[in-house]
Amino acid sequence: MNKNITMRDIALKMGVSSVTVSKALNDKDGVSDELKEKIKLAAWEMGYRINSVAKSMREGLTYNVGVIIPERFTDTTQTFYLRLYQEIAVALQQHNYYGILHILSRQDEAQLNLPRIYHEQKVDGFIMLGQVSKEYIEIIEQIEQPKMFLDFYDEHSDIDAIITDNFYGAYELTNSLIRQGHRDIAYVGNLYSTSSIQDRFLGYYKSLLEHRLELKPQWIVSDRDEQGTFLELELPDPMPSAFVCNCDQVAHLLLQKLQAKGYSVPADCSVVGFDNDIYATLSEPHLTTVEVDIHQMAFTAVQSMIKKIRSPETRFGRVLVQGKIIYRNSVQSLL
Amino acid sequence: MNKNITMRDIALKMGVSSVTVSKALNDKDGVSDELKEKIKLAAWEMGYRINSVAKSMREGLTYNVGVIIPERFTDTTQTFYLRLYQEIAVALQQHNYYGILHILSRQDEAQLNLPRIYHEQKVDGFIMLGQVSKEYIEIIEQIEQPKMFLDFYDEHSDIDAIITDNFYGAYELTNSLIRQGHRDIAYVGNLYSTSSIQDRFLGYYKSLLEHRLELKPQWIVSDRDEQGTFLELELPDPMPSAFVCNCDQVAHLLLQKLQAKGYSVPADCSVVGFDNDIYATLSEPHLTTVEVDIHQMAFTAVQSMIKKIRSPETRFGRVLVQGKIIYRNSVQSLL
DNA sequence: CTGAAAGCGCTTACAG
DNA sequence: CTGAAAGCGCTTACAG
Numbered sequence: 001m002n003k004n005i006t007m008r009d010i011a012l013k014m015g016v017s018s019v020t021v022s023k024a025l026n027d028k029d030g031v032s033d034e035l036k037e038k039i040k041l042a043a044w045e046m047g048y049r050i051n052s053v054a055k056s057m058r059e060g061l062t063y064n065v066g067v068i069i070p071e072r073f074t075d076t077t078q079t080f081y082l083r084l085y086q087e088i089a090v091a092l093q094q095h096n097y098y099g100i101l102h103i104l105s106r107q108d109e110a111q112l113n114l115p116r117i118y119h120e121q122k123v124d125g126f127i128m129l130g131q132v133s134k135e136y137i138e139i140i141e142q143i144e145q146p147k148m149f150l151d152f153y154d155e156h157s158d159i160d161a162i163i164t165d166n167f168y169g170a171y172e173l174t175n176s177l178i179r180q181g182h183r184d185i186a187y188v189g190n191l192y193s194t195s196s197i198q199d200r201f202l203g204y205y206k207s208l209l210e211h212r213l214e215l216k217p218q219w220i221v222s223d224r225d226e227q228g229t230f231l232e233l234e235l236p237d238p239m240p241s242a243f244v245c246n247c248d249q250v251a252h253l254l255l256q257k258l259q260a261k262g263y264s265v266p267a268d269c270s271v272v273g274f275d276n277d278i279y280a281t282l283s284e285p286h287l288t289t290v291e292v293d294i295h296q297m298a299f300t301a302v303q304s305m306i307k308k309i310r311s312p313e314t315r316f317g318r319v320l321v322q323g324k325i326i327y328r329n330s331v332q333s334l335l
Numbered sequence: 336m337n338k339n340i341t342m343r344d345i346a347l348k349m350g351v352s353s354v355t356v357s358k359a360l361n362d363k364d365g366v367s368d369e370l371k372e373k374i375k376l377a378a379w380e381m382g383y384r385i386n387s388v389a390k391s392m393r394e395g396l397t398y399n400v401g402v403i404i405p406e407r408f409t410d411t412t413q414t415f416y417l418r419l420y421q422e423i424a425v426a427l428q429q430h431n432y433y434g435i436l437h438i439l440s441r442q443d444e445a446q447l448n449l450p451r452i453y454h455e456q457k458v459d460g461f462i463m464l465g466q467v468s469k470e471y472i473e474i475i476e477q478i479e480q481p482k483m484f485l486d487f488y489d490e491h492s493d494i495d496a497i498i499t500d501n502f503y504g505a506y507e508l509t510n511s512l513i514r515q516g517h518r519d520i521a522y523v524g525n526l527y528s529t530s531s532i533q534d535r536f537l538g539y540y541k542s543l544l545e546h547r548l549e550l551k552p553q554w555i556v557s558d559r560d561e562q563g564t565f566l567e568l569e570l571p572d573p574m575p576s577a578f579v580c581n582c583d584q585v586a587h588l589l590l591q592k593l594q595a596k597g598y599s600v601p602a603d604c605s606v607v608g609f610d611n612d613i614y615a616t617l618s619e620p621h622l623t624t625v626e627v628d629i630h631q632m633a634f635t636a637v638q639s640m641i642k643k644i645r646s647p648e649t650r651f652g653r654v655l656v657q658g659k660i661i662y663r664n665s666v667q668s669l670l
Numbered sequence: 671c672t673g674a675a676a677g678c679g680c681t682t683a684c685a686g
Numbered sequence: 687c688t689g690a691a692a693g694c695g696c697t698t699a700c701a702g
Contacts, residue, residue: 003454006679016690022681032687052455053397054679056388057694064435074421077613082417086409089436096459100399100433101424120387121339122433278412282617342696352673357697367671389695392678 005048014042016168025039025050042212056068057143063097065305068115070104073130077249080277080294081129083152088127088297094220095306103131112139124309127301131194134333152195153318159310162301165195166274170203173272174244175326176288178211181334182242186219187199188233188254193226197246200274204244223250224245233257236261241270241334248273248280248289251330254285266332276326298319341381350379360385387631398432400640403450403460405439407563408465415612415629416464419486422633423462430641438465447474459588459644462636466529481643486654487530491587495643495651497636498648501531504625504658505538508607509579511623511660513546516669517605521554523589524581525569528561532581535609539579558585575603576669581610583615583624586598586665592616601667611661620664632656 002052011018016035023031026041031039056062065158067088073077073081100123102115112135113208117123125146132140137154140147153161177185187204189197201220208215218236223230223246233254245251251273255265263269265285273280300319308314346353351370358366359374360383366374391397395525424434435458437450440468452458460481467475472489475482475526488496512520522533522539537553543550550598553571558581560566568589580586586608590600598604600620608615610627635654643645 004679008679018679019681019689020687022679023688028681030687035687049454053388053391054694055681057678057696058680058682060694061460063386076418079414079417081612082414083411086417086436090438093437093451096451098435098452099437103425104426109669116428116431116463118432119384121384122387142348190634199457203672242636278414278613278617311674339695343695354673354697355693357695361697363697365671370671386695390697392694393696393698395678473686534685616679616680 004051005046005082006051007044007048010039010043010046010048013046014039044127053146061309062122062124064100064117064123064203065092065097065125065127065302065309066100066102066115067127067129067130068102068104069327070132071106071108072109080275080292081151083335084129084294084298087295088129088302091302095302097302097306107142109133109136112136115141116144116145117256123218125196125305127305131196146305146312148301148305148308148316154195158315158317160304160319162297162316162321163196164292164297165320165322167197168320169208169274170200170244172203172209173274173288173290173325174204174207175210175243176327177244177272177331178207178213178268180239180270180331184238185213185238185242186221186236186240187246188221188223188250189224190224190226191220192225193228200244200246217231223253235261239263239269242331243271245271245273248275248277248283248287251287252279252283253287255330266330268332269311272331280326280328283330284321287330288321288328289327290327292323295323339383340378341386342383345378345381345383345491349374365649381490396644397457397459398430399435399452399458399462400427400439400637400644401435401450402450402464403437403461405444405467406441407444409438415610415627416486418632418668419464419629422630423464423637424670425434426634426637430637432531432637432641444468444471446497447471449474449478453478460640462640466531476574480641481647482642483636483643483651485632489530493650493652495639495654497632497639497651497654497656498531499627499632500540500629500655500657502538502541503655504541504609504660505535507538508609508623508625508660509539509542510660512577512579512605512666513542514605514606515666518548519554519573519575519576520579521547521571521575522579522581523558523585525557525559525561526555528559528563535579535581545625550650550660558588561570565638570596574598577666578604578606580606583610583618584624586622586624587618590665601665605666607666615661615663622665623659623663624661626661627658628656 007018007021020031024036043211049155056071067085084086092099100117102117127148129150131152137157140304149161153163187201191198204263219240251271258265266273273287275290276289280287280289304316342353342356346356355366356374402420404416418581427434435452437452457512462483462485464485465622472492482528484494484496488498520538526533526536556576586606591619593600600606608622617623639651
């Protein structure tokens with residue numbers, strides 16, 4: 001059987017010490033180039049694979065990053081975080097790091113239990129992907145290792161956060177509606193549910209303010225309860241000429257509601273979304289929306305995390321990743 | 336600073352040896368119950384966290400399982416494998432194991448490079464999630480650690496595989512169409528692309544055979560090239576009364592094609608899919624389909640993998656996980 | 671019931 | 687340019 005080859009085995013075979021083997025394989029100084037090449041060749045021939053556990057033990061680094069996603073955000077219809085996780089995994093790979101995904105169960109979240117990867121020192125840092133409760137944030141703050149929030153932030157916490165630029169995304173999107181003649185514009189989303197829904201709302205509101213348009217209370221349509229469970233949408237009366245939805249999935253639901261009630265989109269009513277996820281192109285008409293740059297978010301997060309692991313004092317604060325408006329066919333020009 | 340607490344620190348504080356601390360914290364024999372409790376309390380008070388790297392080094396186990404997904408299967412529209420990965424991560428968690436996701440780039444797949452988690456001995460076993468080329472399978476066979484295929488198998492390889500019961504799923508689904516009076520039934524899928532498309536086809540064919548229905552060549556409609564890239568679907572002429580699609584995504588595409596050409600589904604033509612993924616309920620009408628039991632597949636895979644890690648000689652062969660037909664509105668009874 | 675010793679496979683700091 | 691020694695933090699096997 002191919003018993004695992006160690007540096008010692010190579011050293012024995014080559015008649016050198018394992019120190020020399022280590023130096024040669026790691027391209028460190030102190031070994032002649034000639035010997036280095038010989039050792040590398042022997043290692044390759046013997047099928048040597050480095051034991052990362054021994055390396056980790058010695059260096060005090062696991063080369064793993066924990067990514068925590070609350071179970072609440074992982075049902076069948078929500079794939080955004082999984083795709084973000086995938087990009088994170090790829091980005092980590094490129095830095096010789098590895099991701100360990102931890103799905104935070106509802107129970108552990110409620111009972112404020114940290115994941116086992118924390119208790120077992122399995123990782124060098126934590127990326128919290130998806131908003132958790134204030135109480136859970138306080139628990140995370142006590143972790144003395146590098147940590148960051150991804151796709152949300154907490155105003156009271158100074159933990160680094162990478163977020164999509166929700167505010168300007170919604171602001172620009174609303175501006176574009178106004179440029180096309182819309183004046184009665186509603187917002188769909190529960191303002192008390194997550195910071196991103198809130199920030200998108202504020203971007204929408206800023207656009208209204210700048211154009212001196214009134215924000216009518218009945219034009220804020222709730223879409224979910226504070227736990228994130230979707231509610232039946234209630235159409236405002238009178239109807240606006242356009243809806244800014246906090247996400248594509250809700251825009252998709254709204255579209256179905258509107259069509260069921262006999263409204264034609266965009267002829268009778270325009271709808272825009274946010275995220276450019278699968279719902280944007282599955283909706284009929286396809287949605288004008290803001291594309292979150294998942295790739296960029298993942299890469300920024302990983303890069304920052306690795307910097308923090310290397311120098312734990314590094315602080316980034318709140319990093320905004322710009323989105324991009326994708327124009328499709330769910331908006332009617334009123335001009 | 337909270338310098339990491341080790342067993343040694345606890346031992347020093349309690350005036351015992353670190354052996355005793357280890358035994359106490361692991362609930363091993365050889366320490367009085369009284370002392371055990373005292374040590375556990377002290378560990379808790381001191382904020383002790385076990386160093387899993389040291390444990391791993393000592394035991395020769397990483398407690399990680401590598402899950403390899405070819406990049407080809409991870410574009411925006413395909414979330415099946417990511418959801419399966421998520422279930423795997425949860426199942427592993429329950430066994431005190433962790434998953435490391437490796438996205439196998441097209442390049443590494445073509446160049447037959449094994450992932451770095453192999454070369455660094457980062458994991459105790461490998462789950463290959465999604466079909467790879469014959470050549471790559473041969474490379475995987477050379478891995479001397481536990482390994483298994485998930486959601487595909489290779490006839491020439493005796494590597495354990497967990498697959499959904501594609502054959503009987505498609506067989507039952509086709510039977511149900513025939514029971515509803517359909518006689519002219521087409522199949523949509525490239526028979527040379529993956530084993531699951533092939534097996535679903537054969538289940539469909541078995542149903543035809545049993546009912547003495549002819550399999551007309553023009554009723555096999557290709558949906559993708561052998562690399563998996565979707566092709567424009569070509570409707571057969573004459574048209575069948577029903578289509579059995581190899582997956583929901585293709586059923587969704589077919590639906591759009593049919594509707595664009597003026598066919599009404601299911602009035603003019605019935606369509607069934609496979610997978611019960613997001614496309615099944617995003618299609619209009621919602622698709623009658625076979626639900627792949629993702630949860631069960633992941634749990635079976637993880638359980639088998641852990642058995643194999645504990646006793647490397649364990650063989651499972653090909654494990655079939657039963658699917659379940661979900662009846663919706665995309666089929667018209669002709670009776 | 672308790673502990674001293676050994677060892678897992680590396681790498682760093684130091685000596686030659 | 688090369689190597690002996692030490693140590694990362696555990697756990698097992700053995701001795702008392």
